[in-house]
Every structure is written in C-alpha cells, then in structure tokens.
Amino acid sequence: MNKITESILYVGCNDKDLDLFEGQYSVPNGISYNSYVILDEKVAVMDTADKRVTDEWMRQLEEALNGRVVDFLIVSHMEPDHAANIKTIVERYPNLKIVGNAKTFNLISQFFDIDISKRKIEVKESDTLNLGNHTLQFFMAPMVHWPEVMVTYEQSEKILFSADAFGKFGVLNIEDNWIEEARRYYFNIVGKYGAPVQTLLKKAANLEIAMICPLHGPVLKEGLEYYLDKYNTWSKYEAEEEGILVAYASIYGNTANAAIKIAELLNSKGKKAVLIDLARTDKSRALEYAFMYSKMVVAASSYDASVFPCMHEFLLRLQHKNYQNRSVAIIENGSWAPSAGRVMKELISTMKNVEIYDTLISIKSTMNEENIKQIEELAERF
Numbered sequence: 001m002n003k004i005t006e007s008i009l010y011v012g013c014n015d016k017d018l019d020l021f022e023g024q025y026s027v028p029n030g031i032s033y034n035s036y037v038i039l040d041e042k043v044a045v046m047d048t049a050d051k052r053v054t055d056e057w058m059r060q061l062e063e064a065l066n067g068r069v070v071d072f073l074i075v076s077h078m079e080p081d082h083a084a085n086i087k088t089i090v091e092r093y094p095n096l097k098i099v100g101n102a103k104t105f106n107l108i109s110q111f112f113d114i115d116i117s118k119r120k121i122e123v124k125e126s127d128t129l130n131l132g133n134h135t136l137q138f139f140m141a142p143m144v145h146w147p148e149v150m151v152t153y154e155q156s157e158k159i160l161f162s163a164d165a166f167g168k169f170g171v172l173n174i175e176d177n178w179i180e181e182a183r184r185y186y187f188n189i190v191g192k193y194g195a196p197v198q199t200l201l202k203k204a205a206n207l208e209i210a211m212i213c214p215l216h217g218p219v220l221k222e223g224l225e226y227y228l229d230k231y232n233t234w235s236k237y238e239a240e241e242e243g244i245l246v247a248y249a250s251i252y253g254n255t256a257n258a259a260i261k262i263a264e265l266l267n268s269k270g271k272k273a274v275l276i277d278l279a280r281t282d283k284s285r286a287l288e289y290a291f292m293y294s295k296m297v298v299a300a301s302s303y304d305a306s307v308f309p310c311m312h313e314f315l316l317r318l319q320h321k322n323y324q325n326r327s328v329a330i331i332e333n334g335s336w337a338p339s340a341g342r343v344m345k346e347l348i349s350t351m352k353n354v355e356i357y358d359t360l361i362s363i364k365s366t367m368n369e370e371n372i373k374q375i376e377e378l379a380e381r382f
C-alpha cells in the first residue's frame with residue numbers, strides 16, 4: 001500500500017494499455033488515475049477512478065480501509081476518468097455522503113441514476129469539512145477544465161488535492177521527465193483556460209502548500225515553486241523558451257525543403273529553431289511545441305483550393321486552445337493557384353495578439369532565386 005503520509009494512502013491505478021486518452025491523445029506510457037484515502041475519525045476518499053480499473057481500484061481501496069467504511073467521497077471533478085465509479089462506491093457504502101458543489105450534483109444526475117438527495121453535502125468557496133485531525137477546505141476552480149472543478153486543501157498536512165491541475169500523462173512507475181508529459185497534458189487538456197488557471201494559482205498563493213496530489217501523474221513533494229512557476233507561465237500564454245517552431249506540411253517534399261532551409265539558416269545564426277513535420281508528429285506534441293516557443297513559421301502546400309489538411313488541423317487546434325501572444329511567418333506552396341497562404345493567414349488572424357510577418361513567401365512548386373532571398377531575409381528578421 002502506497003502511503004502518501006501516515007494517514008493518507010494512494011489507491012489510484014496505472015493504465016498501461018489505453019490507446020487514446022480522452023478519445024484522441026496518444027499515451028505511449030499510459031496514464032494513472034489517482035485516488036486517495038484519508039483515514040481519520042471519519043474516512044474520506046478523494047475521487048474515484050476510470051471504469052477501466054474499477055476492480056483494481058476497489059480492491060486497493062478496501063485494502064487501505066482495512067475493514068473501515070467510507071464516510072465521505074469528495075468529488076473534485078466529474079470527468080469519467082475520475083468519476084466513473086461514483087455509483088460503485090455509493091452502492092458499496094450505503095451511508096457514504098458525496099461532497100461536491102452545486103454544479104457537481106447537476107452532473108452526477110446526468111451520469112448516474114442514483115438518489116443523491118440524502119447523500120449530498122453541497123459545499124461553496126472556502127467551506128470546510130472536519131474529519132477529526134484533518135480538515136478539508138474547498139476552493140472552486142471552474143473551467144480548470146470543467147465547470148464543476150474544485151480543489152481541496154487539507155489544512156493539517158498542508159496538502160493540495162489539485163484535481164486535473166499539475167497532472168501529466170504516463171503511469172507512475174516510470175522514469176521520465178515530468179515537464180514534457182505535463183506540458184503536453186496542460187496545453188491539450190487545460191490549455192484553453194488560461195484565465196481560470198490564473199485565478200486558481202492566485203488562490204493557491206494564499207495557502208502554505210507542502211505537497212500537491214493531482215489526479216494524474218506523481219504526487220509533487222519537493223521544489224513546488226518549479227511546478228507553480230511553469231503553470232504560471234503556461235496559463236499566461238507566455239513562451240517558455242525564446243525559439244522558433246518551424247512546422248511544415250508537405251505533399252511531395254518541396255515545402256519541406258523550404259522549411260528545412262529556414263530552420264538551418266536560423267540555427268546557423270545561433271537562433272533556436274525546431275523543425276517538425278506535421279504529417280508525422282503527434283498532434284498533441286506539435287501543439288505543445290507551438291506554445292513552448294516564442295515564434296513560429298508555418299509552411300504548407302496548397303490542397304484543393306485550401307491548405308494541406310494536417311496544417312489545417314494544426315491551426316484549428318491552436319485556435320481552439322487559445323494560441324496567442326506570438327509572431328508567425330507564413331510560407332505557402334502551390335503549382336497552379338496557391339491557396340495555402342490565404343487559408344493559413346485567415347485562421348491565424350483570428351488569434352489574439354498574434355503578429356503575422358508581412359511577407360508571405362509564395363513558392364510555385366519548387367523554390368526559385370526570389371524565394372531563397374525571401375527566406376534569407378526572413379531568417380535575418382527573426
């Protein structure tokens with residue numbers, strides 16, 4: 001049994017075999033569904049787990065309880081990867097009370113056919129619930145990243161149960177670099193909601209936090225400033241690094257050549273340029289890189305009087321996730337009526353505070369002398 005502290009136990013589960021998280025994100029190292037139990041005079045369970053791990057989660061929970069019953073289920077988030085077993089736990093512990101806010105209970109009724117009228121404890125901002133030695137305090141975090149989300153601060157041990165915030169992809173028992181899978185998780189899952197994350201961070205700044213227990217990924221115990229600082233940068237839509245993402249989408253390779261040329265020129269001038277082929281780069285990783293760097297070059301072939309679809313999808317994803325505060329240069333390619341530049345510009349123009357470099361480099365099939373000059377000039381201007 002994994003002890004977080006003397007009286008708080010981890011009862012979450014690893015899911016190594018999930019093919020797509022939230023129906024679209026690759027998780028080569030799986031994902032963990034975290035759930036915690038606080039054993040005190042009263043027993044509280046902090047969220048359930050995905051239906052894929054019901055049996056394992058229930059077994060671990062009962063082992064941790066060692067014959068005791070659950071008094072409270074704290075529901076911080078109704079997304080099914082955490083809430084799928086609400087009915088299971090309610091049926092197992094008939095006297096259990098469900099702790100949530102008004103929005104939580106609306107959602108519970110949509111997902112489950114259970115009578116919550118006698119079970120519900122509805123909490124509001126800063127309300128507390130005493131378990132004995134432990135006191136839980138609830139802080140609303142709407143739209144991080146669902147409307148009912150709330151985080152729970154345990155006052156005696158100074159632990160923040162942070163819902164999906166500070167989560168990452170990947171099971172728990174692997175050695176990996178927290179930042180890469182946490183950043184990919186943040187921008188793809190939470191990224192659209194920078195302002196609500198800022199509000200949550202301001203609330204967290206008033207708390208003395210010794211440990212963060214998220215719903216995915218490892219418990220964060222040391223150097224918490226690092227994680228809080230990353231979340232602050234990301235949620236303000238600030239670039240994490242000065243650098244240029246060169247993202248290209250090329251049918252036959254000629255646009256790729258232009259993208260490679262500008263990336264090489266930039267790197268030779270000591271500027272950091274990172275080159276990605278959108279047809280071959282994981283969609284969620286490409287999005288993460290766009291947010292990571294301060295500038296971007298998008299280069300794409302024309303396609304059916306529009307733009308090559310993998311570039312279209314990339315820009316739509318950036319638009320969805322509120323990509324902003326960056327500078328972007330556009331390179332298009334077409335053999336008879338180039339259209340990629342217009343479509344890319346239209347999409348990028350909808351994004352907040354994104355400066356588009358005035359020269360649209362338009363290649364007709366293969367780069368000519370003029371194009372090479374334009375690319376050299378662009379490399380100078382970055």
Ligand SMILES: Cc1cc2nc3c(=O)[nH]c(=O)nc-3n(C[C@H](O)[C@H](O)[C@H](O)COP(=O)(O)O)c2cc1C
Binds near residue numbers: 250254
């Ligand atoms: C299905 C398909 C649709 C295309 N549509 C257009 C188009 O609308 N306008 C155009 O100028 N070229 C179009 N092209 C041609 C390519 O955009 C053009 O050859 C370009 O130079 C390819 O660059 P690349 O070598 O980087 O793929 C199309 C090609 C394909 C395969």
